[in-house]
Amino acid sequence: MPDSKTIDVYSWPTPNGHKVHIMLEECGLPYRVHPVNIGKGDQFAPEFLAISPNNKIPAIVDPEGPDGKPISLFESGAILVYLAGKTGQFLPKGDRERYDVLQWLMFQMGGVGPMLGQAHHFRMYAPEKIPYAVDRYTNEAKRLYGVIDKQLAKQRYIAGKDYSIADIAIFPWLRSWQNQGIVLEDYPHLKKWFDAIAERPAVQRGVKVLAELRKPITDDKSREILFGKTQYERR
Ligand SMILES: N[C@@H](CCC(=O)N[C@@H](CS)C(=O)NCC(=O)O)C(=O)O
Numbered sequence: 761m762p763d764s765k766t767i768d769v770y771s772w773p774t775p776n777g778h779k780v781h782i783m784l785e786e787c788g789l790p791y792r793v794h795p796v797n798i799g800k801g802d803q804f805a806p807e808f809l810a811i812s813p814n815n816k817i818p819a820i821v822d823p824e825g826p827d828g829k830p831i832s833l834f835e836s837g838a839i840l841v842y843l844a845g846k847t848g849q850f851l852p853k854g855d856r857e858r859y860d861v862l863q864w865l866m867f868q869m870g871g872v873g874p875m876l877g878q879a880h881h882f883r884m885y886a887p888e889k890i891p892y893a894v895d896r897y898t899n900e901a902k903r904l905y906g907v908i909d910k911q912l913a914k915q916r917y918i919a920g921k922d923y924s925i926a927d928i929a930i931f932p933w934l935r936s937w938q939n940q941g942i943v944l945e946d947y948p949h950l951k952k953w954f955d956a957i958a959e960r961p962a963v964q965r966g967v968k969v970l971a972e973l974r975k976p977i978t979d980d981k982s983r984e985i986l987f988g989k990t991q992y993e994r995r
Pocket residue numbers: 774775776777798803815816817818834835836837873985986991
């Protein structure tokens with residue numbers, strides 16, 4: 761039953777949405793999801809832009825922020841850091857360990873997300889096949905998988921011996937490895953980590969959130985909204 765502690769989550773079943781769904785499940789926080797259908801243009805509704813000015817999911821509104829007053833947040837990395845701070849989970853307290861996690865979280869936000877997103881785009885969505893773009897982003901995807909694999913050869917989780925928000929941020933992006941031109945078996949340490957994370961009950965619940973609503977982006981209207989004129993209208 762929703763109460764004054766229930767966090768409102770504005771989201772869609774994509775990797776950036778999954779990060780927040782998984783974190784909420786891992787932390788056992790009460791939350792209520794409001795679907796923002798990005799293929800239909802819900803992300804441009806004024807009420808959504810008021811909490812997410814960059815017209816992207818996910819965003820949250822926590823009625824009980826750090827000062828007891830409501831807080832709204834966008835950007836999945838910031839939301840993960842916020843929820844970790846709120847619950848004291850998945851972000852170590854020691855400075856050294858915390859910075860280790862934050863650097864890998866930034867690696868996900870600045871590298872893994874944008875580059876794998878472009879690999880997916882040019883391989884799957886671009887109306888014409890542009891070999892330069894396909895090669896550039898597929899190679900970049902392979903390079904990033906290699907970096908992660910090397911890191912996981914040394915330790916169980918991406919930022920050390922403990923599972924953290926850095927693992928939670930990276931995992932959902934690697935679920936569509938086929939669409940990024942990757943063969944998972946080429947990265948054995950990464951694969952072992954991936955399989956172990958996929959087994960976690962909270963992860964399994966998290967990736968199911970809103971999953972039934974997602975449809976492949978194949979129609980021209982959705983493409984136009986996400987990649988065309990609608991995206992670039994001044995708001
Ligand atoms: N850096 C942002 C990226 C969010 C993002 O790219 N969201 C996509 C879905 S995964 C979206 O909402 N796209 C809708 C649009 O661009 O209009 C984050 O991590 O929260």
